Amino acid sequence: AAAGAVLVALVASLAAGAPPPADAGEPARDPSIGPGLEWIAHRDNPFRQGDDADFINSDLAFTGDHLIQGNFAGFSVWDIADPAAPTLVSAVSCPGGQGDVSAVGNLVFVSVDETMSDDSCEAARVPETDENWEGVRIFDASDPASPQYVAAVRTRCGSHTHTVVPDPASADRVFIYVSAYSRGASRNCTGRNPLQIIEVPLAAPEGASVVGELDLFDDEAAFGPEDRVAGGAETRSTTGCHDITAYPAKALAIAACRGDGLVLSIADPLAPVVLQRVRDPAVAF
Numbered sequence: 001a002a003a004g005a006v007l008v009a010l011v012a013s014l015a016a017g018a019p020p021p022a023d024a025g026e027p028a029r030d031p032s033i034g035p036g037l038e039w040i041a042h043r044d045n046p047f048r049q050g051d052d053a054d055f056i057n058s059d060l061a062f063t064g065d066h067l068i069q070g071n072f073a074g075f076s077v078w079d080i081a082d083p084a085a086p087t088l089v090s091a092v093s094c095p096g097g098q099g100d101v102s103a104v105g106n107l108v109f110v111s112v113d114e115t116m117s118d119d120s121c122e123a124a125r126v127p128e129t130d131e132n133w134e135g136v137r138i139f140d141a142s143d144p145a146s147p148q149y150v151a152a153v154r155t156r157c158g159s160h161t162h163t164v165v166p167d168p169a170s171a172d173r174v175f176i177y178v179s180a181y182s183r184g185a186s187r188n189c190t191g192r193n194p195l196q197i198i199e200v201p202l203a204a205p206e207g208a209s210v211v212g213e214l215d216l217f218d219d220e221a222a223f224g225p226e227d228r229v230a231g232g233a234e235t236r237s238t239t240g241c242h243d244i245t246a247y248p249a250k251a252l253a254i255a256a257c258r259g260d261g262l263v264l265s266i267a268d269p270l271a272p273v274v275l276q277r278v279r280d281p282a283v284a285f
Helices: 002-011
Strands: 057-063 066-071 074-079 087-093 098-104 107-116 133-140 148-154 161-167 170-179 195-201 209-214 241-247 252-257 261-265 273-278
Touching: 057 107, 074 098, 074 107, 098 161, 107 161, 133 170, 148 209, 161 241, 170 241
Parallel strands: 057 098
Antiparallel strands: 057 066, 066 074, 066 098, 074 087, 098 107, 107 133, 133 148, 161 170, 170 195, 195 209, 241 252, 252 261, 261 273
16 A cells, blocks of 8 residues: 555646656656656666666566666666655666566565576576576565565576466465566477466565466467458467466456467466456557
């Protein structure tokens, strides 16, 4: 609830069109502000070097009074107790591509979707056909000024994104649904890739491990070239999912996949069930 309140404070002001405050700083170019939004602060990204057009941020996660900002080179921790005056607390350099982030209490989870030489923050990018590591890294941010790398869980096709799902039977652990898809010739990631499920004991995150996987598609269900509609959006054959949104209160999840959208039952989070498959010719990927 606290994180939601902060998010609302950040983006839901109705003072549309208001000019930025004097202490907001000057970005390289003014943002375009639409109705219902107010620009209240700007801070330079600590990872971006100059006006690097190739720099990519990935995702935001909220925990307490802190914002976790992911990017392809690591993540930053910002103190947003005063949303109009965000303060950089730390910047953790740990390259690995994608950098999708989520947070549960003091734990920060980071997706790695580039094939790396090992699971360390000093690893180098290696070809997908070489021996490699990719998956999910776990950090303990009990001290936001100095997050500690505590665990790494390898997944067969890396982690393009991930989604935290609570265990309805226990507050002592959470599950992470890992979404990934084949990108071509690879040592570990070819064809269609299953949803992989990581269990994280919250009191001992170093014990996190893959505890299950589920094939969401089979030869009959997967979107393929023969399913394309004349005049429809250009999309690609299904080899996995891009992202999943979980709605634990209703025991449901929605998966956005290559060519397909899925409605899942997560009543048993270790055994999701596909309830419905949706395709829209106006929607790509």
